[in-house]
Amino acid sequence: MREAATPEAHPHAHAHVGERRGVSEHRARLAELLAPLAARPAEEWPLRDALGTALAADLVAPMSLPPFDNSQMDGFAVCSADFSGGLDGAPGHLGPGLQEFRVAAAIPAGTVPRRLTSGHAAPIMTGAVMPAGADAVVPVERAVPSGFPEEGGTVALPPVGAGTYVRPAASDVEAGAVVLRSGTPLGAPQIGLAAGLGLETVPVRPPLRVVLVSTGAELAPPGVPLRPGQIYDANGTLLGAALREAGLVAVNVVVRSDKPSELRNELEALASLGENHRPDLVVTTGGVSKGAFEATKLALEGHEVEFVHLAMQPGGPQGLGSFSGVPIVAFPGNPVSCWVSWEVLLRPVLAGLLGAPTARRRVRAALAEPLESPAGKLQVRRARLRADGVVELVGGPDSHLLGALAASDALVMVPEDAARLPAGADVEVWLL
Structure with a gap:
């Protein structure tokens, strides 16, 4: 198993077959339709709420990480030049490779230590600030005795070179550097980085507000007995769960009718909502094939919506355009077809435009x-x-x-x- 190139890398992905539109060409049409959504104003969100969104601006580090030289281990902070025998060790009564040091005051994490004087070793905890005069750490398990003596006592340590078990300031992130680019999806690691930099809020692209409209006289809500010829509406629940799982805000509407006027009335009501309430996108399921009673096609007559058949199985019948200024995407009615349409067509386009949802690996x-x-x-x-x-x-x-x-x-x-x-x-x- 190895990483794959994107479908756009395949020349045949752009081809038309007969009257069918290629998948990549349809994605390009979707991207053109939905491009204005990337220009929505940014919002400043608390970190606790930003998970699953995407950055709306480059994130510049206000400080360095680590902000100071600190110890990578529980051990003893020392000056490497104090080892008189060098890295080959100092022979003597302590044994090969060991040298005796006077124990200085301990350095817990979160404190500012005193300068370390020559010939001394300071017990230091992981993450604690390295004292001036020290440039290395000897792990406590390599000390003799293997523990932390009281201040003023002695400890025997093996020699180490400068920088051993020291995490230098700015070795992870340098102040002023761009650490996350605009459009980066914010998962737990990115949220953790922002928190580590002391940020309380981040500028994000707010999640899309999507209304999912399931259509069909045969649809019944879950929990009620089916009448002859009816099926339960899986589409709305399936797509709603998929969109919410991907970080979008999804609201389900069901039009249990094959009358085009009823769907048209529902769409007109959505389009007439105020700017703060109208959806960013409407997705319909069903009524887009070549049958005689395709309610979605009939309801959208006279609007800027095109219906095509893609060179794709499942999910061939598709529609896209706008209804009274609201972008609309029309998926086929079979459950797997509409879900595949989301995964293969709409999700990659939104990932490219907005950064969230994330594209599938x-x-x-x-x-x-x-x-x-x-x-x-x-x-x-x-x-x-x-x-x-x-x-x-x-x-x-x-x-x-x-x-x-x-x-x-x-x-x-x-x-x-x-x-x-x-x-x-x-x-x-x-x-x-």
């Missing part, structure tokens, strides 16, 4: 079994990545297999020009 791995894929389409298969670095498929390619999706931890990207791949073939894998 991509690796190369060997297939556990052969597969077949429709010529001219990027096939996205659900899979599990084994401990030995081999990826095995879970379920088939169909777009309704929620059980297979729930058992997966990876996606296999089968390129458009691969109709068959044997077991052992090298494939691109996205880790979930």
Whole structure:
């Protein structure tokens, strides 16, 4: 298993097949549609709330880390030049390689030590400030006796060179340096760095506010008995969970009707909300195929929305545009299709524009079994990545297999020009 190049690195990713649009071209259209979202004003957020957002400006270190020379070990701070025998040791009654020092006052972490005088060794705790006059630390377990004698006593130590077990000031971060670039996703390590620099707040790009609209007369809410012909609405819950897991603010709306007017009324109500309440993006599921009762297509007639078919399986039917100034993305209605559309199309675009959500990690791995894929389409298969670095498929390619999706931890990207791949073939894998 090794890191993979992004799909854009494959020449065939831009190709049209018949009337189908290539996946990379569609991502580019999405990026063009959603680019204004990157210009939203920054907000200053407390560190405790910033997890999962992205920086809105470069983060410049207001101080150095460490801010002072400090000890890397519990031990004795010494001046390396005090070892008269050098690093080969000072023979004598103490034994080869040991030299006796007078014990100075101990240096706990958080205190300012006195200068260390020649011939003395100061007990020092991990992280404590190195005293002036000292340039090295001897770990306590190498001392004779292996402990900390009282001040004024003696201790025998082996010789060390200058800098041994010392963490120099600014060896991690230098004051004034850019430590995180604008757009960097803020995970726990980045939040920890900001806290270590003494920052209480950071400028962030606020999470997108997304309204998810599930459409279809066949949809029933969970918890009620199904009538003949009905199914439970998994799309809204599935996508809502995916977006919230990725750090977005997602609100679910369900239009349990195939009447275009009802969806249009819902969209008009969303578009008419005040600036502080209207969504940054609307995502619909269902009603975008080539059937006779595609309510989403009909509801968006007369608006700046285009409907296309992508060279992708699942998730071929797609729509994008705007409704009364609100960006709108229309996904197909099968649960796996709409989720794959989020992962393969929308998530990478938002990651590139905003830094959050983060893009999925991509690796190369060997297939556990052969597969077949429709010529001219990027096939996205659900899979599990084994401990030995081999990826095995879970379920088939169909777009309704929620059980297979729930058992997966990876996606296999089968390129458009691969109709068959044997077991052992090298494939691109996205880790979930």
